[in-house]
Amino acid sequence: MxxxxxxxxxxxxxxxxxxxxxxxxxxxxxxxxxxxxxxxxxxxxxxxxxxxxxxxxxxxxxxxxxxxxxxxxxxxxxxxxxxxxxxxxxxxxxxxxxxxxxSRDKLDDLVAGLKAERKQNPFNKPGVKTRIFAIASGKGGVGKSSVTANLAATFAALGYDTAAIDADIYGFSLPRLFGVHTQPTNLNGMLMPVTAWGVKLISIGMFAGADRAILWRGPRLQRSLEQFLSDVWWGEPDVLLLDLAPGTGDMAISVAQALPNAELVVVTTPQPSASDVAVRSGLVALQVPMKVRGVVENMSFYEHKGEKLEIFGHGGGERVSEQLTEALGYDVPLMAQLPLEPELRETGEAGRPAVLDADGALRADGVGAEFRALAERLMAA
The missing domain is CATH 3.30.300.130 (Fe-S cluster assembly (FSCA))
Incomplete structure (x- = not known):
């Protein structure tokens, strides 16, 4: 009984x-x-x-x-x-x-307790185990955001608790690439990130009025990053990715100041006009406390009937890797050479990272296998 x-x-x-x-x-x-x-x-x-x-x-x-x-x-x-x-x-x-x-009082007490426990930026406290990868490029149009979205989806599919911040305030694109059309839940001033395809996301593009031109300057850009870090409840993710704006402007410097444990991943395409500029985005590590983890060459080739066509030339990723290794004094490897895949754009524009099938599982072949190898290599160190 x-x-x-x-x-x-x-x-x-x-x-x-x-x-x-x-x-x-x-x-x-x-x-x-x-x-x-x-x-x-x-x-x-x-x-x-x-x-x-x-x-x-x-x-x-x-x-x-x-x-x-x-x-x-x-x-x-x-x-x-x-x-x-x-x-x-x-x-x-x-x-x-x-x-x-x-009740309002009970919720106030809960939020106050959570904020006191977290103590602002949760990724700077001693002993934090989150691996932070800042995805950078010297210029726009090299597929940096697509790489970020598919890499984040890959980490999540592999079982990592994964978060991503769209730090490209002027050219945000992660909401579209993940098919997000909702706003974060506001918990008395603390935001809950939107979860899509297993990834916790935050972007200025999720808020009302984001379709208008944004004319922010340095201090306000820095404050936006601080808010994304401290006013959003991230929990304790295994991996945090930041999709940076192209170039070496205010946001890259803000990331280095706010997240000195972040590792920079430089995205380029094969042609010299892109790779020469990509080197500059990596050289920011000479001025700020941030390590360059490696280089990703995107749109390396297009496979047609078994032949690899180098539409955008050859060797850009290798050039960036070699020049950064020499300038920084440590090995900056070429970590991946990703093919030019129309599906990356088509599926991404439809709101699903191309590395995932319709059920959200990581594809075993093609771009799924390429990004899995990249994710495993990033986490190996």
Whole structure:
């Protein structure tokens, strides 16, 4: 025999394993479980008991308080709570989930606690294990954002907790490449990143008015990055990618100041006009505390009927690698030579990184295999 209080305590313990997908904490730690009521089903039905040998039957009502009304992941959370209740082994339980939202005071206390725990930029605290890759290019048009999007999707598909910041304030494109059309949830001044294809994302392009021309100068650009780092709840991702604006302007310097543990990945195309400028984006490491991790040559060739056509010339990635290695005094390898794939553009414009199939799994061949090798090489050091 079981009793109501035993069931309520056991259910609460099971709910401590249910994780809020945005905050990465259990719903019990976050105070989202306001009450649990277990009532014998016989009392409701007016019966004296259950058949001999049958397990006791109970109605279990879980009172859930979401952090914000209309939380976009409320269905996910309630489904997980239903599953946790239904898995109780010692009685037949019929779960009922009553969903409300936290009071303003309770939410204020929760957000204040989370902010105090994080203490601003979470990626600068001692012992942080997040690998940070800043994806840079000397000029636009080399496919830097496409490389960032597909690399982020690859990391996520490989099982890494992955985040990406669209730090190209003037030419943001990650929302389109990931098919994002929603805004981040505002949790009393703390933003929840939008998750798409397994990647946690933030971009100025997710906010109202982002379709207008942005005329920000240095100080405001730096502040935008600081807000993306400190005012967004990232949790503790394994990998953070930043899609930088082309060139060596204010944002690259801001990244180096805010994230001195970031590793620069320089993207170029084969032709000299691109590779010569790409070298300059890597040489920023001579002036700021940032290591250049390696070079990625994009649009290296186009494969047609088994022949590799070098449409944009040859050797750009090697030139950048060699010149940066000599200038910086350490090895800056050419880490990947990615083919020119129309699918990268076509699929990306449709809102799905081309490395993933329609179900979100990493493709085993083609660009999927190329980006998997790049991701594994980046994480090897």
């Amino acid at each position: 079981t009793d109501s209080r035993h069931i309520e305590a056991a259910i609460y313990e099971r709910l401590s394993k249910v994780i809020d997908p945005e905050l990465g904490r259990s719903v019990t730690d976050l105070g989202m479980i306001a009450a649990i009521d277990a009532t014998p089903a016989a009392a409701r039905n007016g019966n004296d008991g259950t058949a001999a040998g049958a397990r006791d039957a109970y109605d279990v009502t879980v009172h859930v308080e979401l952090t914000v009304p209309g939380c976009p992941l409320s269905e996910t959370i309630t489904n997980q709570i239903n599953g946790a209740v239904a898995s109780y082994p010692d009685a037949d339980l019929t779960p009922h989930i009553e969903v409300g939202s936290m």
